[in-house]
Amino acid sequence: MSRTTRLPSSLFRAAAVTGIAALTLTACGSGSGSGSGSSSAGSGEVKVGLITKTDTNPFFVKMKEGAEKTAKAEGVKLMTAAGKFDGDNAGQVTAIENMVAAGVKGILITPSDSKAIVPAIEKAKAKGVLVIALDTPTEPESAVDALFATDNLKAGELIGEYAKAAMKGKTAKIATLDLAPGVSVGIQRHNGFLKGFGATDKDVVCAQDTSGDQAKGQTAMENCLQKAPDINVVYTINEPAALGAYTALKAKGREKDVLIVSVDGGCTGTRAVKDGKIAATSQQYPLKMAAEGVKAVVTYAKDGKKASGYTDTGVTLITDKAQDGVTSKDTAYGLENCWG
Numbered sequence: 001m002s003r004t005t006r007l008p009s010s011l012f013r014a015a016a017v018t019g020i021a022a023l024t025l026t027a028c029g030s031g032s033g034s035g036s037g038s039s040s041a042g043s044g045e046v047k048v049g050l051i052t053k054t055d056t057n058p059f060f061v062k063m064k065e066g067a068e069k070t071a072k073a074e075g076v077k078l079m080t081a082a083g084k085f086d087g088d089n090a091g092q093v094t095a096i097e098n099m100v101a102a103g104v105k106g107i108l109i110t111p112s113d114s115k116a117i118v119p120a121i122e123k124a125k126a127k128g129v130l131v132i133a134l135d136t137p138t139e140p141e142s143a144v145d146a147l148f149a150t151d152n153l154k155a156g157e158l159i160g161e162y163a164k165a166a167m168k169g170k171t172a173k174i175a176t177l178d179l180a181p182g183v184s185v186g187i188q189r190h191n192g193f194l195k196g197f198g199a200t201d202k203d204v205v206c207a208q209d210t211s212g213d214q215a216k217g218q219t220a221m222e223n224c225l226q227k228a229p230d231i232n233v234v235y236t237i238n239e240p241a242a243l244g245a246y247t248a249l250k251a252k253g254r255e256k257d258v259l260i261v262s263v264d265g266g267c268t269g270t271r272a273v274k275d276g277k278i279a280a281t282s283q284q285y286p287l288k289m290a291a292e293g294v295k296a297v298v299t300y301a302k303d304g305k306k307a308s309g310y311t312d313t314g315v316t317l318i319t320d321k322a323q324d325g326v327t328s329k330d331t332a333y334g335l336e337n338c339w340g
Contacts, residue, residue, distance in 0.1 A: 046076040046301040049099035049107040055082035058340030066287030070294040089113040093120040106130035106297030114139040146307035155282035156192020158317040159261035165323035175206040175224040177236040210241040217244025239269025267338035274331040280319035
């Protein structure tokens with residue numbers, strides 16, 4: 001599922017008050033109960049902060065699960081916060097400030113706005129806090145100490161290679177159901193797909209933005225079918241968009257002769273692969289992102305060694321219709337490792 005939607009600055013301002021009010025900050029792990037961000041620093045206990053875009057998206061629920069398990073295993077306190085909506089930059093800024101005041105050693109964050117969040121991150125780093133971006137890079141990427149995330153270009157390449165092989169030399173009429181303009185994750189996946197397929201944007205007969213939303217994915221597919229009824233390959237930014245496309249294709253009786261490929265590896269999406277609605281998906285691992293992030297903060301707390309650079313948390317092509325020359329795993333594996 002896409003998790004990188006950015007809002008225009010006017011909407012940020014309009015939403016700021018609501019976002020701040022809605023944002024929650026809780027602490028858990030290491031035997032502690034819930035609390036607020038006002039706990040004092042200096043107790044000697046290592047505190048780790050996790051800030052996600054929302055606390056309802058299954059991807060972030062799994063991420064939080066990974067952070068909680070690892071924090072408990074490492075004997076550190078985990079503090080968590082999330083905005084009420086994707087794009088709540090003001091809420092994330094408040095969460096950073098609260099966590100720094102509470103004395104966290106490190107903060108793991110999935111930036112809602114990869115540019116607007118940078119000043120708050122820089123202030124936290126100036127206080128000696130290790131800051132690691134999970135899933136979504138900041139702009140610039142160097143604004144944080146490290147990035148733990150899926151290689152989104154590779155995720156796109158995998159489904160592009162798969163689609164190319166599955167077409168078996170047939171002429172492709174490609175539609176791309178993308179995220180939104182200017183969002184790095186969406187751009188990387190889109191470009192990766194084209195690279196893996198051996199195509200360019202000139203070969204795409206219809207491109208529509210979906211914001212990673214299922215209903216918008218359906219509308220986008222309906223629009224594409226009106227523009228180019230002979231579409232036979234559909235790339236989607238994520239699985240909700242893919243399921244929206246499937247619904248539109250099924251309404252036209254085209255669901256069996258159009259190849260849909262996607263990215264995410266959520267449990268719903270993986271079951272859709274098993275059911276034949278999606279041909280293949282690139283699965284990513286939010287639990288691992290968070291677990292590795294917590295361990296990095298623990299290492300920093302113990303010996304002062306900061307994580308740095310980019311850590312690829314892995315991606316696996318999931319399909320039950322394997323193609324020669326394309327490495328993949330089946331949906332049994334995918335369902336064992338899915339999220340949501």
